Amino acid sequence: MSAIIKLENVDLWYDKGKPTEVQALKNVSLEIEKGDYVAFFGPSGCGKTTILYALSGIDHLKNGNIFVNGTNIAGLSNTELAIFRQTNIGIIFQQFNILPSLTVLQNVALPMSFVGKNPEESEREARILLKRLNMDEYADRYQFELSGGQQQRVGIARALANNPQVIVADEPLGNLDSVNAKNVLEFLRELNEKDGKTIIMVTHEAWSLRDVKTIHYMKDGIVTGTKKQTSQHTKADAISAHLANELDPAKTEMALLKNELSARVLSNFLLRGYSMDEIRRFEFHLKERLKGKIKTDEFEEILDRPFKEGGVGLWKGKAKRLAQYVEGIVEKRHDIHAVYQIIEKYPELPIRDEVKQIRDWILLDYKGAVSHEQALSIDQAISDRMRNFISSGQFTQVLDMPERKHGVGLSFRTAERLSEKMETIMSGAETIAGPLASL
Incomplete structure (x- = not known):
């Protein structure tokens, strides 16, 4: 299967040249296959969210290249990146990031308007997405009228607007109770298995790796190892082997x-x-x-x-x-x-x-x-x-x-x-x- 995302010798700093300088990614090279379900797994501060933002074009590289669908996003301007993200990558944020001044329906329809769809078409497709997530009855509500789980479902629906091939999820379970967390994992698996979406998730919780096919372990800005899951090599085996080493x-x-x-x-x-x-x-x-x-x-x-x-x-x-x-x-x-x-x-x-x-x-x-x-x-x-x-x-x-x-x-x-x-x-x-x- 061909790679949909490729990172080559990626370095990324924050506040480079200042007293607060931090190198968040160190010479990272890897490939993500089309249709894969990938997780970057590691402790807080290891660089996993940074790598997610880098391959999404949110954070700018200092060295290296990132290819998404054959396009090197490291060479794109801010305007070009914004347009590229609208149709190629859907982002699910931990903090939901729902606009409080818009209704649920308007939040989901908004990305569609950015790519030139008329309001009627955007609203129709937004309702279809909300129905799939059992949120159609809340279409006219505002953020303050929703629970955390409902807000996350709105965030997922918005990420699916414009039908991107890649869905990235930054700690999508971080602000959810156990029931809603399991529901989100079920839907991510459905998007991967039924829709063929490439899912890239960041997590520090081992139990959330249950459906993941490829695990990239991270520590101090470096990918320290990668495990491919097969029917003979279960997720529990991969996690246990990693933890056994970490806990020695x-x-x-x-x-x-x-x-x-x-x-x-x-x-x-x-x-x-x-x-x-x-x-x-x-x-x-x-x-x-x-x-x-x-x-x-x-x-x-x-x-x-x-x-x-x-x-x-x-x-x-x-x-x-x-x-x-x-x-x-x-x-x-x-x-x-x-x-x-x-x-x-x-x-x-x-x-x-x-x-x-x-x-x-x-x-x-x-x-x-x-x-x-x-x-x-x-x-x-x-x-x-x-x-x-x-x-x-x-x-x-x-x-x-x-x-x-x-x-x-x-x-x-x-x-x-x-x-x-x-x-x-x-x-x-x-x-x-x-x-x-x-x-």
Whole structure:
């Protein structure tokens, strides 16, 4: 089968030549076959969304070429790219990006008007798309009248306007509950199997790879491996093999702490939905705060300051909340430093009180109820993680594992969020208290 997309030696930087410079993609070369169902899989900040935006023509390359249907989009102007995207690539965004001033029908019909279709034809085809997604009865509603799942279905219908051959989906399940997430996966599979669309999805959730045919694993802007799925080689096998390598403490634990749990990961975690420029600006100043080069009030002022004046441009309430959140991380890192000093001298000494404080902190924003048995399991997992008996990935697995198997029994997404929060205070602990492997 012929390649519909081809990347050749692609490099992409943000803020190149500035103090906040980040190389998001590093010499990426790969091909995507027509009719394939592809996923870029990896942790937050690894470059998977960047590669999606690059092959969609949203982000501009510094080096390399990207061919879509034989056209090298790296050489197109902004106007040419806009026209090219309208008919060749449909984009499903995590944040929905529905225009609030337009009805559902108008949002779906809008891309058709950009390619010269008359209003009657655009409206007729938009209604057909909405009906296919069981959204025709909501055609005259506005964004504020829709649930998250309904907004995502509108986003999918809009992506299908003008019948593009390629559909790209940027974390399409990120803002959905489990029921709507499964519905979206079912429809993506239908588009691939029945309509013959080439689907390209970005995800960090292994369970969402169930229907994917090709998985590209990413880390630190590099495609580290590719797995083709066949009837003999199941998706579970591919995922397990990848995770087995990632979760081997002897091989990768320190690399995870140094790379994945950096300010970049935390920035992507805290500013989901913001532009890449805003995230990178936030990341730069976050590093300064975590290193102690700027104080809390100065950090908050930078977050609130307009982007054009060198700040991040958040509104005041958001800036204050994020500054307080980061301060909590700084304080907890110092708490962990104190714990490390204890367990370095007395490895078997119980640290119940310290562990409980950390458990209370990571559960601070959790709205669900936690039973006494679950709290004990969380405490044991925190203690094991701090002593480096288990890795970050295994910590997530314990939180996600059913209670009948001696896990905590949380949903996978909740387990991931709590694990991310735990790792924000674990990262940097090595530089404060020495290598964890020595414990």
